[in-house]
Amino acid sequence: MMADDRTDLIGLSRDELVRELATIGERPFRAKQLWHWIYHRGETDFERMTTLTKPLRTRLAGIFRVGRPEVASEQTSADRSRKWLVRFADGNEAETVFIPEEDRGALCMSSQVGCTLTCTFCHTGTQRLVRNLDAGEIVGQMMLARDSYGEWPSPAGERLLSNIVMMGMGEPLLNFDNVAKALRIIMDGEGIAISKRRITLSTSGVVPVIARCGDELGVNLAVSLHAPTDALRDVLVPINRKYPIAELLAACRAYPGANNARRITFEYVMLKGVNDSLADARELVRLVRGLPAKFNLIPFNPWPGAIYQCSTPGAMKRFAALLNDAGYSAPIRVPRGRDIMAACGQLKSASEHRRGSRAKDHQPLQRSQRATTSVEPSITS
Ligand code: SAH
Ligand code: SF4
Numbered sequence: 001m002m003a004d005d006r007t008d009l010i011g012l013s014r015d016e017l018v019r020e021l022a023t024i025g026e027r028p029f030r031a032k033q034l035w036h037w038i039y040h041r042g043e044t045d046f047e048r049m050t051t052l053t054k055p056l057r058t059r060l061a062g063i064f065r066v067g068r069p070e071v072a073s074e075q076t077s078a079d080r081s082r083k084w085l086v087r088f089a090d091g092n093e094a095e096t097v098f099i100p101e102e103d104r105g106a107l108c109m110s111s112q113v114g115c116t117l118t119c120t121f122c123h124t125g126t127q128r129l130v131r132n133l134d135a136g137e138i139v140g141q142m143m144l145a146r147d148s149y150g151e152w153p154s155p156a157g158e159r160l161l162s163n164i165v166m167m168g169m170g171e172p173l174l175n176f177d178n179v180a181k182a183l184r185i186i187m188d189g190e191g192i193a194i195s196k197r198r199i200t201l202s203t204s205g206v207v208p209v210i211a212r213c214g215d216e217l218g219v220n221l222a223v224s225l226h227a228p229t230d231a232l233r234d235v236l237v238p239i240n241r242k243y244p245i246a247e248l249l250a251a252c253r254a255y256p257g258a259n260n261a262r263r264i265t266f267e268y269v270m271l272k273g274v275n276d277s278l279a280d281a282r283e284l285v286r287l288v289r290g291l292p293a294k295f296n297l298i299p300f301n302p303w304p305g306a307i308y309q310c311s312t313p314g315a316m317k318r319f320a321a322l323l324n325d326a327g328y329s330a331p332i333r334v335p336r337g338r339d340i341m342a343a344c345g346q347l348k349s350a351s352e353h354r355r356g357s358r359a360k361d362h363q364p365l366q367r368s369q370r371a372t373t374s375v376e377p378s379i380t381s
């Protein structure tokens with residue numbers, strides 16, 4: 001089969017789309033029409049873009065395409081969560097998960113293939129193969145989820161795919177430019193049109209980029225805190241050695257747009273006997289004092305070779321109660337999609353699974369050795 005060398009329009013910003021069309025002598029209003037077909041209607045076939053003249057449709061189809069990443073597999077959980085293993089043009093894979101609620105749902109998207117960070121409780125952090133996803137590959141995850149549920153054209157009112165969380169594979173703030181470009185496409189009011197208020201970006205604490213997230217995108221911020229002291233966070237979330245808790249919380253205090261109506265979410269994975277004591281909870285309260293904060297307690301989701309266990313239900317309840325009594329919302333997240341390994345922190349591409357998760361890869365010593373060589377803010381793609 002011949003390789004398709006046509007330019008994929010998915011992932012181009014509006015300005016770039018205008019420029020692409022200018023190169024073939026088309027005026028800017030054509031870009032507006034195309035944008036509507038691609039992102040409002042979900043159309044992939046130029047022939048069906050009936051507001052364009054016939055000759056133009058044919059011309060466009062010769063030069064451009066409106067692509068989708070390949071779905072290597074799709075699994076639906078007993079609880080109706082759905083997970084796609086998405087394969088990109090170069091054969092690399094990442095995972096996307098949809099978590100349905102009563103009348104809406106959140107799409108959990110990946111920002112990288114794997115992750116260069118090595119949080120010791122996270123399956124993605126054990127994946128060796130890492131590269132940034134480009135904007136088209138990030139938007140592509142949304143497009144194929146919409147295809148899967150047939151949610152085209154973009155509904156004006158209630159939607160199944162109503163929210164986005166950047167909580168899949170990868171650290172979004174280590175791939176900020178591509179993530180920002182993708183989210184701007186997704187937020188565009190004439191296309192997919194998901195409001196910034198319905199988008200949450202989760203970071204393990206890449207402090208220098210946090211402000212850009214608020215300034216340039218205005219989305220909700222979630223921070224993977226997971227430990228109340230630097231000594232423990234250095235182990236659980238090794239990027240803490242570079243950006244310790246005090247710096248992280250200072251960035252949160254300065255986060256543009258955070259207020260009591262739009263609180264910063266602190267994610268906290270519940271690890272038995274590691275970070276789940278009442279003293280830990282008290283220390284957390286002290287740390288976030290004065291911040292518009294809420295907590296999200298995530299029961300640890302096990303994966304093969306993991307060295308942690310989930311806290312007991314009693315320990316989690318007591319922990320949550322202490323935070324509640326101090327005035328903070330702290331729901332214990334019900335794990336979704338555990339049966340299809342789609343829950344938080346379980347994502348790892350199937351090709352990596354096939355390569356084998358030998359137990360020695362998960363020893364703390366080896367992981368911390370890797371951390372010292374791989375915790376770098378820039379990643380070559
Ligand atoms: N890299 C980003 C976003 C992806 S992870 C970040 O770390 O914030 C999304 C959330 O799942 C993070 O809070 C992460 O710490 C948490 N997580 C990772 N592994 C987990 C596991 N095994 N069980 C429960 N939560 C986990
Ligand atoms: Fe990367 Fe987030 Fe997993 Fe840490 S928790 S290894 S930052 S994906």
